[in-house]
Amino acid sequence: MKQLIFTDLDGTFLNHHNYSFEASFEALQKIKALEIPLIFTTSKTKAEVERLQQKVGIAEPFIVENGAALFIPEDYQDFDLSFLRNYEDKKVMIFGKTYAKVLAFYNFYKDECGMLGFSEMSDIQVSELTGLEQRSVLLAKQRDFSEPFILEDENKLEELKKLARGYELKVTKGGRFYHLIGELQDKGIAVIETIELFEELYKEKIIAIALGDSENDIPMLERVQKPILIQKHDGSYLETNLANIQKSSYIGSKGWNEMVLKNV
Numbered sequence: 636m637k638q639l640i641f642t643d644l645d646g647t648f649l650n651h652h653n654y655s656f657e658a659s660f661e662a663l664q665k666i667k668a669l670e671i672p673l674i675f676t677t678s679k680t681k682a683e684v685e686r687l688q689q690k691v692g693i694a695e696p697f698i699v700e701n702g703a704a705l706f707i708p709e710d711y712q713d714f715d716l717s718f719l720r721n722y723e724d725k726k727v728m729i730f731g732k733t734y735a736k737v738l739a740f741y742n743f744y745k746d747e748c749g750m751l752g753f754s755e756m757s758d759i760q761v762s763e764l765t766g767l768e769q770r771s772v773l774l775a776k777q778r779d780f781s782e783p784f785i786l787e788d789e790n791k792l793e794e795l796k797k798l799a800r801g802y803e804l805k806v807t808k809g810g811r812f813y814h815l816i817g818e819l820q821d822k823g824i825a826v827i828e829t830i831e832l833f834e835e836l837y838k839e840k841i842i843a844i845a846l847g848d849s850e851n852d853i854p855m856l857e858r859v860q861k862p863i864l865i866q867k868h869d870g871s872y873l874e875t876n877l878a879n880i881q882k883s884s885y886i887g888s889k890g891w892n893e894m895v896l897k898n899v
Contacts, residue, residue, distance in 0.1 A: 637837050638899060640666065641698070641826055641855055642891070643847035643865075644677040644687070646810045650887035651868035652766065656691065658888040662895035663691065671899060674698060674829065676822050676845070676855055678783065678809045681706060681725075682774040701807055701816050701851055702825035703731030703780035705832075714836050728832070730825055731780040732804065732817035740802045741782050741815055748795045749787035752815070753778065765811060780820075783812035808850040822847075823854025830858075844898050846891055848873055856880070861898050865890045 642648045649656050656663075666673050673691075675684050676698040684697045684706075696707040706725040707716060719726040741752050753761060753776055761772045764785070786792060792813075796806050803818045826845065834841050843859035845852075848867055853875060856862035863881045864872050872882055881898075883890030 637833070637839060637841050638669075638671045639674060639830065639833060639841055639843045640671055640895065640899070641674045641676045641822075641829075641843065641845040641859065643822075643849065643852050643855070644675055644679055646848040646868060646887060647846050647852075647865045648675070648888060648891050651810065654766070656888045656891075659892045659895075662892040662899075665896065665899060667693070669899060672696065672833070676702075676826065676847075678781070678812075678814055678851065680775060680777050681723075681779060682777040683771070686771075686774060696829065698822065698825045698829065700731065700779065700781040701809070701814050702820050702822040702854075703816065704729045705825055705829050712836075728828060729780075730817070730828065731820040734778050734780055734782075736802075737780065737782050737804065737815050737817075740799065740804055741784070744795070744798055748791045748798070750784045750795070750813075751787070752782045752784035754782060780816065782815040783809070784815065786813055810849045814851070821854040822852060823858045826855050826858050844895075846894060863894045863898070865894070 672695050673693055674696050678701045679699060681699050684699055688694060694708050696705060698705050705728045709726060716726045719728060738754060758772045767775060799805050804815055805818045807814050807816060830841055830843055844861040845855045845859040846863045846865055847856055848865040856877060862877055865883045866872060866886045868886050881894060883894045885893055
């Protein structure tokens, strides 16, 4: 039976502090040898993921901006993808709202709710908050569907969520930032759609594995046969109600390597 691996990036495949994936080498080699699609499922942008894929040495489908869209290379595995929309150099399935719609809400309520988003942060501010170097900051700010932000007063969160629903938007929490995204969008919906697409393309059922560490990964973990939690950088684990959840013994890419080797 075919397998798919969905993985969060920051704090999961990539270490929280230095963004290294060096410790995942053994598992990566096994995935490549078995030809298992490794689908990055992240809050990062298309530009960020494409750069990371080059470093990792893969050319696979990927899910961006907290489930906003699935991008697939044009000639992927010789599948007929002509029924999908074109988006720059990729085929795409879009599940989120446009960045223009998200920004319209953000700009209207940012002062009232005390939000500071990527669109208003300087490159230096983004770098200080994320630890990213200059080129990576520029890629992180090339957004198509969502706005990461920090909230000055956590007590405003519920009010903000209520306001967002009136605009068909919602707020989710990642490792470092809150994210303003489409109301009917999350990693779980994107994962379901991706599994269904691959089952149609492969003409057989798929076993899906997912690895994550943050609140916005829960919808993804809930929709696969093998959900895996990666230990957070502070040694804690995300709270979930999943009975079949597996937990890594290590943080970041070392924990990712451990759990992939156990499950493929």
